[in-house]
Amino acid sequence: MACPFCSLLCDDLSLSVTDNKIVVASNDCHRAKLGFELDPGRQYPQIEGQRVSQTAAIKAAVKLLRRGHRPLISGLGADIEGVRETIRLAELSKAIVDHGNSADFDIGMRVMQKKGWYMTTLAELRNRSDLVVIVGADIVGNYENFARRVLAPKQNLHLQKSKRRRVFYIGDIATAPKSTKACVIESIHCDSSRIAEIMAALRACISGRLLQAKCVAKTRMGEVEALGKAIKEADYPVFVWAPAHLPSVQADLTIQSIARIIDDLNRTQRAAGLALGGDNGGMSAANVCTWLTGYPLHVSFAGKTIDYDPVQYKTSALLEHKTIDTLVWIDSIGNTAAPATDPGVRRIVIGRASTEQGSIADVFIPVGVPGIDHAGTMIRTDSVVSIHLDRVRTSRAPSVRKIIRSIVEQW
Numbered sequence: 160m161a162c163p164f165c166s167l168l169c170d171d172l173s174l175s176v177t178d179n180k181i182v183v184a185s186n187d188c189h190r191a192k193l194g195f196e197l198d199p200g201r202q203y204p205q206i207e208g209q210r211v212s213q214t215a216a217i218k219a220a221v222k223l224l225r226r227g228h229r230p231l232i233s234g235l236g237a238d239i240e241g242v243r244e245t246i247r248l249a250e251l252s253k254a255i256v257d258h259g260n261s262a263d264f265d266i267g268m269r270v271m272q273k274k275g276w277y278m279t280t281l282a283e284l285r286n287r288s289d290l291v292v293i294v295g296a297d298i299v300g301n302y303e304n305f306a307r308r309v310l311a312p313k314q315n316l317h318l319q320k321s322k323r324r325r326v327f328y329i330g331d332i333a334t335a336p337k338s339t340k341a342c343v344i345e346s347i348h349c350d351s352s353r354i355a356e357i358m359a360a361l362r363a364c365i366s367g368r369l370l371q372a373k374c375v376a377k378t379r380m381g382e383v384e385a386l387g388k389a390i391k392e393a394d395y396p397v398f399v400w401a402p403a404h405l406p407s408v409q410a411d412l413t414i415q416s417i418a419r420i421i422d423d424l425n426r427t428q429r430a431a432g433l434a435l436g437g438d439n440g441g442m443s444a445a446n447v448c449t450w451l452t453g454y455p456l457h458v459s460f461a462g463k464t465i466d467y468d469p470v471q472y473k474t475s476a477l478l479e480h481k482t483i484d485t486l487v488w489i490d491s492i493g494n495t496a497a498p499a500t501d502p503g504v505r506r507i508v509i510g511r512a513s514t515e516q517g518s519i520a521d522v523f524i525p526v527g528v529p530g531i532d533h534a535g536t537m538i539r540t541d542s543v544v545s546i547h548l549d550r551v552r553t554s555r556a557p558s559v560r561k562i563i564r565s566i567v568e569q570w
């Protein structure tokens with residue numbers, strides 16, 4: 160079974176379902192356990208905290224959205240089908256569309272938009288890379304199955320090659336992955352706020368420039384030079400990072416340095432990057448929005464043409480500057496609460512049936528989880544593979560797609 164609870168979308172979990180209760184039997188991680196084993200709850204549609212029928216809740220949502228002059232549809236924790244339908248609603252209601260975590264992948268997007276980059280996929284890394292550098296990504300607390308499935312898989316196309324694979328980690332000791340029998344990890348520990356310095360020094364070493372410094376970010380230059388040498392000698396080095404795990408003020412600089420190192424390497428050898436991110440449906444939302452509008456989220460349908468502005472149309476900025484009057488918050492996966500808004504902002508929450516958000520929304524409509532209560536499709540972190548999610552328990556909770564389509568049909 161595939162797991163929707165982070166953007167790795169691992170598809171080798173075993174689940175057992177007894178009396179509609181799910182237990183993850185193997186290949187899980189703490190996040191998957193929390194997500195799958197959460198009680199489904201008995202939430203019902205609500206208007207101002209009062210139980211109503213689904214039809215009444217949908218009617219109320221239509222009414223609120225029609226009255227709104229500047230609605231924001233965010234959260235967007237949904238599968239591909241849910242996001243597609245949401246874009247239709249945004250067009251009708253002249254809303255702004257964003258994802259709740261979009262700020263995380265905006266950083267990488269800026270680097271990509273400015274100069275482009277060489278990226279690879281989880282499968283390419285697993286099958287062909289002989290050296291991996293993890294730059295500040297916390298693969299212990301998040302993306303827990305990355306090591307098992309990608310760095311040290313039991314099966315792949317070139318098993319002998321992957322057994323010789325060298326894995327390096329650059330970053331804070333607190334999030335450093337530990338070596339296992341299957342995967343030895345060599346670490347360069349530094350404060351996470353100084354990773355950019357290490358990457359700049361590494362770039363200098365790789366491109367043959369002489370640095371007079373003995374240390375960089377309290378790391379001996381000898382260590383950085385040894386890593387540079389190993390990278391140059393590798394057939395296919397891959398750099399892995401997670402934009403959300405890099406300190407925000409350093410993130411642009413760090414990702415730019417990684418992208419430039421990869422550019423330099425590609426003059427004489429093969430090298431690529433892999434960004435981990437787009438959890439809670441973020442990668443699906445960014446892709447679907449790009450297919451349908453040409454822009455990766457942060458789009459407004461208020462004008463005659465679609466307007467893309469990653470600064471102005473960011474959820475946090477819109478809330479901080481108090482420029483919206485209606486918030487539609489969708490999260491069928493992560494169980495995140497809708498953010499706080501001004502008292503004047505009308506709130507429509509479409510969330511997991513287990514959430515307790517009915518009392519803090521003008522209209523609350525419970526939905527099921529893709530991959531648990533209904534089938535669906537989501538896009539993986541490498542943005543090139545869509546994974547089918549099966550329904551695993553009997554449920555009456557509707558999908559985001561179904562609810563949004565009902566709103567669209569009543570418009």
Ligand code: SF4
Binds near residue numbers: 187190191303
């Ligand atoms: S690593 Fe992510 S996709 Fe894989 S089982 Fe854990 S939460 Fe699910």
